[in-house]
Amino acid sequence: MVADTDPVSSSNPVYVYMFRTSLLLLVSLSKASRHSQLYSVNRYHPKGFLHTSASRMAKQFVEDKIASNKVVVFSKTYCPFCTMAKQSIRDAGLQDFAVVEIEDRNDCSAIQDMLNSMTGARSVPRVFIGGKCVGGGTDVQQLQKSGKLVGLLKDAGAL
Known part of the structure; x- marks a missing residue:
């Protein structure tokens, strides 16, 4: 797992889970919220190509x-x-x-x-x-x- 920041707001952490064929990004919507949103991204990180x-x-x-x-x-x-x-x-x-x-x-x-x-x-x-x-x-x-x-x-x- 790799921690990074949300490309829209640098205050929100993004967790990257790598799997065999794709990545799952777990993005915390806000620090006050315990809700997160799950994104499936095909080998790409929001900030560019993820070197795996x-x-x-x-x-x-x-x-x-x-x-x-x-x-x-x-x-x-x-x-x-x-x-x-x-x-x-x-x-x-x-x-x-x-x-x-x-x-x-x-x-x-x-x-x-x-x-x-x-x-x-x-x-x-x-x-x-x-x-x-x-x-x-x-x-x-x-x-x-x-x-x-x-x-x-x-x-x-x-x-």
């Missing part, structure tokens, strides 16, 4: 995947934009690249939070070539259609 061991592990996982692969796609199997990105990479001539399907992972949400903090977008796909994010499905498709994707893949040593 899960988020640290997700950060390490994402950074390791990017560092150890010339091309990596963070994806979900059922996502049509993910399929578009993977097919665009194949169409550019690269058949062997890292794909991380995240939807069945326990840390899926933490991985997407980390991708958001790294790239400014939480959605998948997130495609990294040579350690740099080149965008999502539509971005990769446009790069492939313009002929720029092959150059990026060659510059990264993937082709």
Whole structure:
């Protein structure tokens, strides 16, 4: 349990209970009142991203995947934009690249939070070539259609 203060009024304590998939915030409405209000928050603290061991592990996982692969796609199997990105990479001539399907992972949400903090977008796909994010499905498709994707893949040593 972590004690903090209410973002609206610094005089009210906020207690954070961490569970496997979410946080519960117990907010005391006033010092004079013994009543509290319970909020369920999905891995977020009222003052910003709450750094948990899960988020640290997700950060390490994402950074390791990017560092150890010339091309990596963070994806979900059922996502049509993910399929578009993977097919665009194949169409550019690269058949062997890292794909991380995240939807069945326990840390899926933490991985997407980390991708958001790294790239400014939480959605998948997130495609990294040579350690740099080149965008999502539509971005990769446009790069492939313009002929720029092959150059990026060659510059990264993937082709």
